Amino acid sequence: MNKTFKIYAFIFIIIMVILALFEVNKTEVTDWRKNFDVNEKSPFGLFVFNREVKGLFKDNLKKIDIAPYDYYGKNKKKPHNIVVVENEIDQESWNNIMDEVSKGSDAMLIVSKVPNNISDKIGYYSSQASFAESSVLKLTDKKYQNDFIKLDKFPSGIGFSYVKTDVEILGKTMDEENPDHANFIKAKYGKGNIYVHCEPLFLTNYYLLKPGNIKYAQNVFSYLPDRETLWFVESNTKESGSFMRFILSKPALKYAWWLLLGGLILFIFFNAKRKQRIVPIVEPLRNTSVDFVKSIGNLYLQEGDFHDMMAKKAHYFLNRIRIDLLIDTQNMDEEFIKKLHLKTGKTTEVISEAVELMKKGLDPYASVMKEDLARMNRLLDDILK
Template sequence: MNKTFKIYALIFIIILVILALLEVNKKEVTDWRKNFDVNQKSPFGLFIFNGEAKHLFKNNLKKIEQSPFEFYNQHKKEKHNILVVESEIDTESWYRIMDEVSKGSDAMLIVSNIPKEISDSIGYYDSTVSFEEQNVLKLTDKKFQNDFIKLDKFPSGRGFTYIKPNVEVLGKTVEKNNPEQANFIKAKFGKGNFYVHSEPLFITNYYLLKPGNIKYVQDVFSYLDDKETLWFVEGKTSESQFFMRFILSKPALKYAWWVFLGGLLLFIFFNAKRKQRIVPVIEPLKNTSVDFVKSIGNLYLQEGDFHDMMAKKAQYFLNKVRMDLLIDTQHLDEEFSKKLQLKTGKPIEMIHEAIALIKKGQDPYASVMKEDLEKMNKLLDEILK
C-alpha cells in the first residue's frame, strides 16, 4: 500500500466520520416557506388539499398544467369553474380568465396578490392591512357563523382596502387590535362571478390538519356551482426532469453522492501534480571478457592442446597465490607446501597432489592427458575457494 493511497483513505474516513456525526446530531428543521406546492408535505404546501380536492369538487375537478392563455387558445369550454391558488400567472392569462368569466364562468382566486390592473378591473384594491401574528378568518353569511379558522402561524395580513359598490363581502379577518377587514369577496363580472380570497394559507397542510378547519374550506368552495372546475396548476404538478432528482430526494443517497464527488475532487487535486517521467530501463553492458575466455577455452579443447592449458592454468594459480596469499612461488618445495597449507587450510595431501600436477604442466616434455587437466583444474579451484 503506497503512501498516496493511505492519504486518500485517511481523508475519506475523516469525511465519513464528520458526515456521520452531522447526521447523528442533525435536528429536524421544519420548512415554513409558503411554497403552495401540491407535491410538498411541508406546513405551507398543498399536499393534503391536492388529495382531498376531488372529493371537495365531487370528482368534477380537472388539473391543468398549462397557463390559462395556452389552454384557452387550444380548447373551447362551456360554462365552468376556474380555480387559481397562489400561482404566478402572466397578464395575458389573467385577461383570458376575465374573458371566460365574462361569458358566464365563475372563477375562485385564492391569491394574496394579483396585478393591479386586473384587480382594478374586477372591482377592488388589495394590500397588506395588518401585521398581527394571529388572526381569525370567518364568513359573513349567518349560516356559516360557527365555521372559522384561526391563523396562528405567519398570516399574510392581506385584505381589500377599497371595494366597488357592486362587490359583495363574503368573509373577513378578525383581530384584537384592528377593525375587521374584508378578505373574501364576490364580484359580478359580465355573465359570471369572481370569488377572490386574499389569504391562501387556509388550504395549506398546517391548517387543514387542525380539527374543524376543513368545515371553513368546504364553506368557501360551496359558493361555486356544481359544474366542471379547471384548476390551473402550471409549475406545481410537473415533475422535475433533472436526472439526479431521485438521488437528491433521498437523504442517504444524497450524502453518498456528495461524498463520491468530494473524493473525486480530492483524487483529481492530488493527481494534478506533474509526475516524474518514467525512467527508461538501461541494459547493463555485457561482460565480453567471459565470452572471450569461453571462446579461447573452446579453441584449446578443439585443438586438444591439454599441456598448454595446464601450463596456463598453473601460471594463473601461482600468480593468484603470489598476489592474494603473498607466498613466494619461485620454489615449489616443502616449505611452499606448508605455507600454502597454513594460508588456505586445505589438506596437505591435496596441496602435494596439486603441486605435482603444476610441475607436470610446467614440464615441456611431460605427457599430459585430458584427465590430468580436469583433475588439476578441480584441485586448484578447490584450494583457492
C-alpha cells in the same frame, strides 16, 4: 491501487463518517416557509389539500400544470370553474382567465396579491396588511357562522382596503387591529363571477390537519357551481421522475451525493495533473506561396518564353507605379522618366534603360533574349526599392 488513491479514499471515508455523526445528532428543523407546493409536507405546503381536493369537487377537478395562456390557446372550453392558489401567473394568462370569466366561467383566486389591472376591473383597490399575531377567518353568510378558522401561525393579515358597492363581501378577517376586514369577495364580470380570497394559508397542511378547519375550505369552494373545475398548478411543482429524486429529497443522502461528486472531481483533477498525456509535436504550416512561385518560374524557364515574362513584369511594375507613386503610365516618355526620377531618387540613366527594356517587352514583335529579361528584372527591382 497506488498510495495516493488510498490516501484520498481514507480521507473521503473519514469525512463521510463525520457527516453521518452530525446528521444523526441533528435536530429536525420545521420549515415554516410559505411555499404553497402541492408536494410539500411542510406546514405551509399544499400536500393535504392536493390529496383531498378531488373530494371537495366531487371528482370533477382537473389539474393543469401549464400556464393558462398555453392551455386556452390549445383548448376551447365551455363555461367552467377556474381555481388558482398562490400561483405566479403571467399577465397574458391573467387576460385569458378574465376572458373565460367574461364568457360565463367562474374563477376562484386564492392569492395574496392580484395584478392591479385585474383588481381595477372587478372593483377593489390594493390590499392592506395587519401585523396581528393571530386572526380569525369567517364567512358573512349566516349559515356558515359556526364554521370559522383561526390562524395562529404567521397570518398575513391581508385584506381589501376598499371595495366598490357592487362587489359582494363573502368573508372577513377579524383580529385585534382590524375587527372587520374584508378578505373574501365576489365580483360580477361579464357573464361569470370572480371570487378573490386573499389569505391562502387556510389551505395549507398546518391548518387543514386541525379538526374542523376542513369545513371552512368546503364552504369557500361551495360558492362555485357544480361543473368541471380546472386548477392551474405551477409546472415546477410536478413531482420529478428522475431516478435521483429520492436521494435529493433526503438531506443526508443529498449531502453525501454532492460530497461524492466533489471528491471524484478533485481526484480526477489531481490525478490528471500528475499523468498528463504527451503533447504531440505539431508541424508548422508550410509557406506554399514560395512553392507556387518556384513552380511557375520553372514552367516559364522550361518553355523559354522570355518575351511573355518581360511583358508581365512590365505590367506589374507599371501597376505599382500607378498605385504607389500616382504617376500616369500611359506614355512612357521623358516626362514619365522625369517624374519617376523625382519620386524614386534613381538616376535618369537607370530609369531610361528600364523604360527601353519595358517597351521592348511590351512590343509583341520585338526580339528579346534571356539576358534582356534578367537585366530588366534587376533594374525594376532596384527602382522600387
